[in-house]
Amino acid sequence: MTAIDYSQKIPNNVNLSSDKRLQRALENWQPDYIDWWQSAGPTDFSQNDIYLRTAVSVEKDGWAHFDYVKMPDYRWGIFLEPGTSERKIGFGDHAEEQAWQEVPGEYRNWLRRLIVTQADTEPASVEQQRLLGHSAPSLYDLRNLFQVNVEEGRHLWAMVYLLHSYFGRDGREEAAELLERRSGNADHPRILGTFNEPCGDWLSFFCFTMFTDRDGKFQLLALAESGFDPLARTCRFMLTEEAHHLFVGQTGIGRVIKRTSEVMVENPGKDVREYGAIPLDLIQRYINFWASSSTDLYGAEISSNAANFFRSGLKGRAYETRYEDHQALEVPYAVDRFIDGKLDRQEVPMRNAMNEVLRDEYIKDNLKGINYWNRIPEKEGVEFEFHLPHRRFNRTIGDYAAGRFDLEGQLIDEATWNSKVDEWLPTPEDYEFVKSLMIPERERGKFASWIAAPPRGINSQNIDFEYAKL
Numbered sequence: 001m002t003a004i005d006y007s008q009k010i011p012n013n014v015n016l017s018s019d020k021r022l023q024r025a026l027e028n029w030q031p032d033y034i035d036w037w038q039s040a041g042p043t044d045f046s047q048n049d050i051y052l053r054t055a056v057s058v059e060k061d062g063w064a065h066f067d068y069v070k071m072p073d074y075r076w077g078i079f080l081e082p083g084t085s086e087r088k089i090g091f092g093d094h095a096e097e098q099a100w101q102e103v104p105g106e107y108r109n110w111l112r113r114l115i116v117t118q119a120d121t122e123p124a125s126v127e128q129q130r131l132l133g134h135s136a137p138s139l140y141d142l143r144n145l146f147q148v149n150v151e152e153g154r155h156l157w158a159m160v161y162l163l164h165s166y167f168g169r170d171g172r173e174e175a176a177e178l179l180e181r182r183s184g185n186a187d188h189p190r191i192l193g194t195f196n197e198p199c200g201d202w203l204s205f206f207c208f209t210m211f212t213d214r215d216g217k218f219q220l221l222a223l224a225e226s227g228f229d230p231l232a233r234t235c236r237f238m239l240t241e242e243a244h245h246l247f248v249g250q251t252g253i254g255r256v257i258k259r260t261s262e263v264m265v266e267n268p269g270k271d272v273r274e275y276g277a278i279p280l281d282l283i284q285r286y287i288n289f290w291a292s293s294s295t296d297l298y299g300a301e302i303s304s305n306a307a308n309f310f311r312s313g314l315k316g317r318a319y320e321t322r323y324e325d326h327q328a329l330e331v332p333y334a335v336d337r338f339i340d341g342k343l344d345r346q347e348v349p350m351r352n353a354m355n356e357v358l359r360d361e362y363i364k365d366n367l368k369g370i371n372y373w374n375r376i377p378e379k380e381g382v383e384f385e386f387h388l389p390h391r392r393f394n395r396t397i398g399d400y401a402a403g404r405f406d407l408e409g410q411l412i413d414e415a416t417w418n419s420k421v422d423e424w425l426p427t428p429e430d431y432e433f434v435k436s437l438m439i440p441e442r443e444r445g446k447f448a449s450w451i452a453a454p455p456r457g458i459n460s461q462n463i464d465f466e467y468a469k470l
């Protein structure tokens with residue numbers, strides 16, 4: 001078991017104490033991080049004991065330790081999956097060469113850009129979620145929110161370690177800027193669109209952790225293949241934490257669907273709103289918004305940057321080992337271009353379509369979640385089917401941003417879009433209604449009117465366990 005050294009100011013398994021220069025850089029950054037957490041992280045609750053898990057070892061079975069922690073005292077640190085010096089680069093022009101333990105000079109700028117882009121999403125999501133603690137539907141959910149928040153904070157640490165350790169002065173400057181940008185700030189926003197969207201209610205939070213954190217999963221899977229070994233090992237460990245975030249989103253929406261289905265069965269013909277539940281079609285509109293916005297995060301269909309990242313061995317494909325051709329030169333990729341108002345299927349070199357290749361995996365994974373949700377009304381005896389919007393729906397990046405497409409991906413005109421948009425995307429009234437339900441429930445074992453209890457608690461605790469001491 002590779003234990004984490006907690007005797008140090010910055011817990012780590014990277015032998016920080018033997019690198020005084022790095023240690024100083026990180027210790028300089030730490031007070032600014034705490035300031036950021038206090039000013040842009042969860043509002044209040046900093047004096048409350050929260051039942052959180054902390055990484056104590058980086059081995060698969062021993063990394064999660066549960067105990068009461070006050071969030072500002074959380075042991076954020078630097079944990080890399082243990083590596084072997086034998087690792088080879090798995091794809092691109094450098095396939096089969098020894099993985100890099102230092103930054104490859106010719107790719108330095110691309111690599112820094114990849115790390116900064118990933119890093120920027122971590123504090124952004126904490127900022128987006130900062131007010132949600134006040135309206136948590138239960139102590140169980142409150143605890144899950146804070147678990148996600150502290151782990152996104154740790155993901156920032158993980159990326160800042162790479163910047164400080166491997167990029168010198170410009171790395172330190174980038175690390176400082178990561179604490180200066182703010183989600184949704186007009187002058188100094190976060191880098192990627194979805195991470196500037198407001199996430200003001202819990203239905204949004206669950207959609208975010210389902211769809212936006214899932215983008216994180218696939219970006220991390222692609223970076224976990226990187227020929228730059230410290231990045232690959234960092235991302236592998238982050239993926240273990242990411243799984244919980246996705247669980248929170250998928251089961252969270254599932255519990256909202258369950259509650260609504262129960263109300264529908266108990267009160268046939270009635271509007272579920274009267275019983276403080278959320279209509280299923282409203283949930284679908286939230287899904288349409290967050291799924292389409294998060295689909296944008298993969299970038300344009302055809303991208304020379306994506307080709308360069310792959311060619312250079314910096315960013316691979318998710319599950320790269322499942323492919324036979326690690327050069328991605330043999331088989332072309334068929335993509336529906338949208339040019340001059342027309343859809344046109346074209347075969348392009350796969351390297352240029354790497355964004356689309358990753359997006360394919362993302363969509364497959366999303367569909368599994370939709371299937372999971374569809375079993376819930378079915379089991380309750382309610383007829384309703386959830387759908388994932390087509391990848392062309394409501395896009396603001398790439399070819400499809402230039403046109404209007406319906407939920408099935410059919411090209412439509414502006415007038416049709418305008419007449420349908422209120423059925424497809426959340427309306428001001430939807431947001432208003434959801435907001436009206438955001439009344440905190442703080443009694444142990446109790447849940448707000450709009451969400452069912454989970455089948456089991458966290459870490460084998462009961463559902464009425466005191467997950468947060470308020």
Ligand SMILES: [Fe+2]
Binds near residue numbers: 122
């Ligand atoms: Fe993260």
Ligand SMILES: [Fe+2]
Binds near residue numbers: 152216242
């Ligand atoms: Fe996450």
